[in-house]
Amino acid sequence: METTRRVGSGVEEVKISHMGPEGSGGFEPLVVLEFTASANQAAIEWLLAKLQAPKTEGGADLLVRTLFLQHNKETMLLIGASNERLLLAAELQEVKRRHRDGFFHEFTIQDIQEFVGSDDLESFFTQAEKQKLMMKEIENIRAAELDVHIPGYEDVRLYPGKSIIKKYLSREIVVQMFPLHDEEAIKRLGNEWYQPKNFFKLQPIHKIKQYFGEKIGLYFAFLGVYTVSLIPPALIGIIYFVTSWRSVYREALFAIFNLVWSTIFLEGWKRYCSELTYMWGTIDTATAKFEEPRANYHGHLGKNAVTGKPEPVYPKWKRSARFYCVTVPVISVCLWVAFIIMLFYFWMQHWADDVYAGNKGWINLMLVYVPTAIYAVLIGILNGIYRKVAKLLNDFENHRLDSSYENHLVMKLILFDFVNCFICLFYVAFYLQDRVMLNSFLSTMLVTQQVVGQIREAMVPFLFLRRRSKQLDDALERRKVVDQQTDSEDVDPAAKKQIVVESAMDVYDGTMDDYLELFLQFGYVYLFSSAFPLAALWAFLNNITEIRSDAFKMCRVFQRPFAESASSTGAWQVAFEIIGVISVITNCALIGMDPEVQKLLPSDVTAINVVLIFVAVEHCVLAIKAAVAYFIPDTPRWVQIEMARMEYESKQALQKEKMAAANRKKALLQKAFVKPASKSTML
Incomplete structure (x- = not known):
C-alpha cells in the first residue's frame, strides 16, 4: 500500500494497490463511507478521529484510510479493522460461534482456542461477519455530553447518546455507508x-x-x-x-x-x-x-x-x-x-x-x-x-x-x-x-x-x-x-x-x-x-x-x-x-x-x-x-435433542466451574488455618 498527502489538508490520501490484505497485518478495506462533495473538511476530520479513537475515549478504534477523487472532489473513508479489534468486537457484541464441542457458544477471547477455526485468525470470521461487526461498532459511536454539534455545521445539533453516523447520514453529510463486495465470491455464488x-x-x-x-x-x-x-x-x-x-x-x-x-x-x-x-x-x-x-x-x-x-x-x-x-x-x-x-x-x-x-x-x-x-x-x-x-x-x-x-x-x-x-x-x-x-x-x-x-x-x-x-x-x-494530471500515477x-x-x-x-x-x-x-x-x-x-x-x-x-x-x-x-x-x-x-x-x-x-x-x-x-x-x-425431533444436549452440556460445564471454584476456596481456607510447625518439631 502506498500513500501520499494532500497539501494543506492534513488528511491522508491513500492509493490502494489491491482490495485484499497486504501481507500479515495489512489493511483490508471492508466498509466505505462516502461524503457529499460539499462536505465540510472539519466534519470529515472529526468523524475520522472518532472512528480511529480508542473505545475508552468513545471511538471505534478502527483502521481508516482516506480516498480523495480529484475529478469530482469526493472524499471516501475506507474502513478496516485488525484481527484483534474484530475479536474484541465479537466478544462485546456477544456473537455466537461454533465451539469444538459442536454447539454454539458466546465468543470470548479468553477461550478462543476452544472455538472452531481459531487456528487461522485471518479466516476465523467471514467477510460478511467482519462487515457486520464493523457496522455495529460504527453505529455505536454516540455523542457525548460535550458534543454539541457536528464541526462545520452549527445547525446540526447532536444529543447525548444518539448515534453520530446516523446524524451524518440523515443530514446527507455522508451520502451512504456500504460494505464492499467480494468480487470472486459473488461471481461464484x-x-x-x-x-x-x-x-x-x-x-x-x-x-x-x-x-x-x-x-x-x-x-x-x-x-x-x-x-x-x-x-x-x-x-x-x-x-x-x-x-x-x-x-x-x-x-x-x-x-x-x-x-x-x-x-x-x-x-x-x-x-x-x-x-x-x-x-x-x-x-x-x-x-x-x-x-x-x-x-x-x-x-x-x-x-x-x-x-x-x-x-x-x-x-x-x-x-x-x-x-x-x-x-x-x-x-x-x-x-x-x-x-x-x-x-x-x-x-x-x-x-x-x-x-x-x-x-x-x-x-x-x-x-x-x-x-x-x-x-x-x-x-x-x-x-x-x-x-x-x-x-x-x-x-x-x-x-x-x-x-x-x-x-x-x-x-x-x-x-x-x-x-x-x-x-x-x-x-x-x-x-x-x-x-x-x-x-x-x-x-x-x-x-x-x-x-x-x-x-x-x-x-x-x-x-x-x-x-x-x-x-x-x-x-x-x-x-x-x-x-493522471492530479493524482499519483500508481493508482x-x-x-x-x-x-x-x-x-x-x-x-x-x-x-x-x-x-x-x-x-x-x-x-x-x-x-x-x-x-x-x-x-x-x-x-x-x-x-x-x-x-x-x-x-x-x-x-x-x-x-x-x-x-x-x-x-x-x-x-x-x-x-x-x-x-x-x-x-x-x-x-x-x-x-x-x-x-x-x-x-x-x-x-x-x-x-x-x-x-x-x-x-x-x-x-x-x-x-x-x-x-x-x-x-x-x-x-424437528433431532433439533430438540441437540438443543437439550446443548443445555445439558452448559449446565455440566457450569457445575464443573462451581466445583473448581469450591475446591480453590477450600484449599485457601485449609492453607489459612494450618498452623506453622514449631522449631522443636522441625528438629
Whole structure:
C-alpha cells in the first residue's frame, strides 16, 4: 500500500494497490463511507478521529484510510479493522460461534482456542461477519455530553447518546455507508444461483447465508419453500380449468384442501426454519431485555436497568402518546383514502360497462378492462406511498429495539396493504355478491400486479445496469486523464473502479418489501381460492422467475447489504397465519352464499339458521387447521435433542466451574488455618 498527502489538508490520501490484505497485518478495506462533495473538511476530520479513537475515549478504534477523487472532489473513508479489534468486537457484541464441542457458544477471547477455526485468525470470521461487526461498532459511536454539534455545521445539533453516523447520514453529510463486495465470491455464488443452467435447481441457501447473512438467507429459503408448496394447488387448478367442472362440491373440496394445505405449508416452514437457524447458530437468540438499543434510538443518556450499560432512555408514555395521537389518526386517514379510491374505481367500471352495453365493439370491450388495470397499477403506487408514511410514523415513535421497530413497521405495512389490495375484493364478494365479477377482478389484479412487478424488478434493473455500466466505463475513461494530471500515477484502476462502481449501485432496502409482496400474493391465492382456482398457478410461475430475478439483483444490481442475524421470519409468520384464518371465513362465506348451496337447504330455514350453519362449518374447518398445526411439531425431533444436549452440556460445564471454584476456596481456607510447625518439631 502506498500513500501520499494532500497539501494543506492534513488528511491522508491513500492509493490502494489491491482490495485484499497486504501481507500479515495489512489493511483490508471492508466498509466505505462516502461524503457529499460539499462536505465540510472539519466534519470529515472529526468523524475520522472518532472512528480511529480508542473505545475508552468513545471511538471505534478502527483502521481508516482516506480516498480523495480529484475529478469530482469526493472524499471516501475506507474502513478496516485488525484481527484483534474484530475479536474484541465479537466478544462485546456477544456473537455466537461454533465451539469444538459442536454447539454454539458466546465468543470470548479468553477461550478462543476452544472455538472452531481459531487456528487461522485471518479466516476465523467471514467477510460478511467482519462487515457486520464493523457496522455495529460504527453505529455505536454516540455523542457525548460535550458534543454539541457536528464541526462545520452549527445547525446540526447532536444529543447525548444518539448515534453520530446516523446524524451524518440523515443530514446527507455522508451520502451512504456500504460494505464492499467480494468480487470472486459473488461471481461464484451468482453462477450457482441465477444462471439459466441452474434455473430449476435448488437454491444454495447456506452459501447465500454465508455471503449475505441469516436474514436474507431465511427470506430466500422461505421463498423457495413457498414456491414448492404452490405446486399441489396449481395442479388441481389446472385440472379444474381443463375439465371445466363447475360444481359447488368441487369448490368446497378445493377450498378445504387449500385451507388445510396452507397450514401444512406454514408448519412445514417453521420446522425447516428451525433446522436452518440451529445449523446457523441463531435459533436461540437473546431475549429483548438483553438486546442492544437501535442506533437511531434517542433520548437522554442513562443506564440500562438490567445490564447497567449506558444507553439512551426514552419514557414509554411518550411513545404511547405519539402512537395514539399521531400514528392512529394518520393510519385512519390513509385507510379512508383507500376506501374512497375504491369507490371511484367502481364508478369508472360502471361507466365502462355502460359504454360496452351500448356498443359492443372490440374497442369498448377492451375499455371494460381498463379501470381494473388502472386500479391495479394505482394500488402499487399507493402501496409505495404508504410504505414511506409507515416508516416515517415508525421513526417518529422512537422504538428502542430493532425487533420492536421491525414488528411495528410490519404491522403498519400489512394493515395498509391488506386494506388497499383486498378491500375491493371483499366489496365485490360480500356487498355486490357478484361471483363473475369477483373472478374477473381477482384474475386481473393478480396477473397485472405480477406482470408489472416482473417488469419493475427484473427488466428495468437489468436495463439500468447495462446503461449504468456503460456510463461508468465512459466516466472512468475520462477520469484516467484527470487522475493522471492530479493524482499519483500508481493508482490501481481495478481497485478504484470497484469502489466507484459499487458506490453508484442501487441500495437494497431489505427483505421488508419482498415479504410484503409474498404476503399479498398469498392472500390472492388463498382468500378467495374457491372463486379463482388458477391463482396458485399464476403465483407459482411468477415465483419461479422471482427467485432468479431477485438473485440477479442481489449479485449484480444492488450494493452489498450488511449481514443481519435472524432466528425466524418474525412477525411475517404471524401475518401469514392470520391470512390463513381469514381465508377460512371468506371461503366458507363465499360457498354459503352460492345459489346451489341455498337450493340444498330446506325452504323453511331462516337466515339466522343459515348463518349459524355456516359458522359451525367454519369452526369445524378452523378446528381441522388447529389440529394439523398441533400435530406437526414446530421443531424437528433431532433439533430438540441437540438443543437439550446443548443445555445439558452448559449446565455440566457450569457445575464443573462451581466445583473448581469450591475446591480453590477450600484449599485457601485449609492453607489459612494450618498452623506453622514449631522449631522443636522441625528438629
